[in-house]
C-alpha cells in the first residue's frame with residue numbers, strides 16, 4: 001500500500017521512540033522509501049545505526065558537521081509526507097513557535113509536503129493548556145495530528161498520552177494521505193443486519209446479527225470511492241460516512257424488493273445481511289392471545305436474495321455472499337459459490353472464537369470462484385472489511 005511512497009520520519013526524544021524502529025520496518029516492508037531525521041535527544045533513545053540499517057538510508061541528525069551542511073530543504077521537498085513520531089512536548093512547542101535549532105525543526109519549517117505528527121507524552125502534559133494550544137496551532141498550519149492512545153505511560157500512570165501503535169500510524173497515513181479510490185464511479189449494493197419477520201403487531205422472528213460487519217464493508221467501499229447503497233435491516237448501528245445512501249428495511253421481502261431494484265445499476269453487491277430463511281405464513285392483525293397448551297406456527301420460505309441476484313447477474317457485475325456455518329464449513333461455502341452464482345463467498349465460522357454475531361472482531365476465509373481459498377487471522381471488523389474489499393478490487397480489475 002506504500003509502494004514507492006517517500007516517507008520522511010522525524011524522531012524526537014521520547015521513550016516511545018522505540019516504536020519508531022517498527023514504523024520504519026513496517027513502512028519499508030510495505031514498499032515505502034524511508035529517510036530518518038533525529039533530534040539530538042532522540043539519540044538517547046534510538047541509535048542512528050539501527051535506523052539507517054532498517055531504512056537502508058543514512059540517518060541525519062545534525063544541521064552541519066565539520067565536513068558538510070545537511071540539506072534540510074531538499075529533504076522536505078523529497079518527501080511525500082513528513083511524519084513526526086513520536087512528537088515530544090518540547091518539539092511540539094518549538095514547532096508551534098517556529099524555532100529552528102535542530103535538523104528536525106529546520107526540515108519541518110522548510111517541508112512543502114503534508115506533515116503528520118504522532119504525539120507521545122505523559123497524561124498531565126497531554127492535558128496541559130499549552131499542549132492543547134500548541135496542537136491547535138499545528139492543526140491551523142494544516143498539519144495532521146494522530147490521536148494518542150490511552151494506557152500505561154512511562155511514568156507508570158495510566159491515561160491519555162501514549163503514542164498510537166505503529167500499525168495504527170500506518171493505517172492513519174493510508175486513510176488520510178494515500179487512500180486509493182479504486183472504486184470511484186462504481187455503485188456498490190450492500191445488505192447488513194438481521195431481518196424481522198412479524199408474527200403479529202408486537203412479535204417477530206429475528207436473529208442476533210448486529211449489522212456491524214456489513215456497515216464496516218459499506219464504509220470501506222465508500223472510502224475507496226464507491227457510491228454505496230446500503231440496505232440495512234433493523235440494526236441498532238448506523239453510519240454517517242460520506243458516500244453511503246441507507247435504505248432501512250424490516251423484513252426479508254422488503255430487503256428483496258430493495259435489492260432487486262438496485263442490482264441492475266450496480267457494479268457489485270455484498271450480501272452480508274443475516275436474512276431470515278422463513279417467515280410466518282400469516283401475520284395476525286391483532287396480538288395473538290394464548291389459548292391452547294401448544295401453538296404451531298406455519299412458516300414459508302423467504303425469497304433468496306443472493307440467489308436471485310446471482311440469476312440476474314450480468315457480465316462485469318461481481319457478487320459476494322456470506323456463509324455462516326457450524327459444520328462442513330468449506331464444503332458448504334464452496335457449494336454456495338456455485339449454487340448462488342456468486343464470485344466470492346466469505347465464510348465465518350461460529351466455531352472460531354471472536355467471530356460472528358455481536359463481536360467487534362471476525363475471522364474469515366474467502367472462497368473465490370476460480371478456486372482460491374484464502375484464510376485470514378482474527379481481526380477487527382474494519383480490517384476484515386478491508387481484506388474483503390481488497391479481494392473485490394483484485395477480482396474486478398483482474
Ligand code: CTP
Pocket residue numbers: 191252271272273274275276277302303304305306307320321322323324
Ligand atoms: N441470503 C439471502 N437471502 C436469503 C437468505 C440468505 O440473500 N433469503 C444470503 C445472506 O445474506 C448470505 C448468504 O445468503 O450472503 C448465505 O446465507 P445462508 O443463510 O447461509 O444461505 P442459505 O443458502 O440460506 O444456507 P443454508 O443452505 O445453510 O440454509
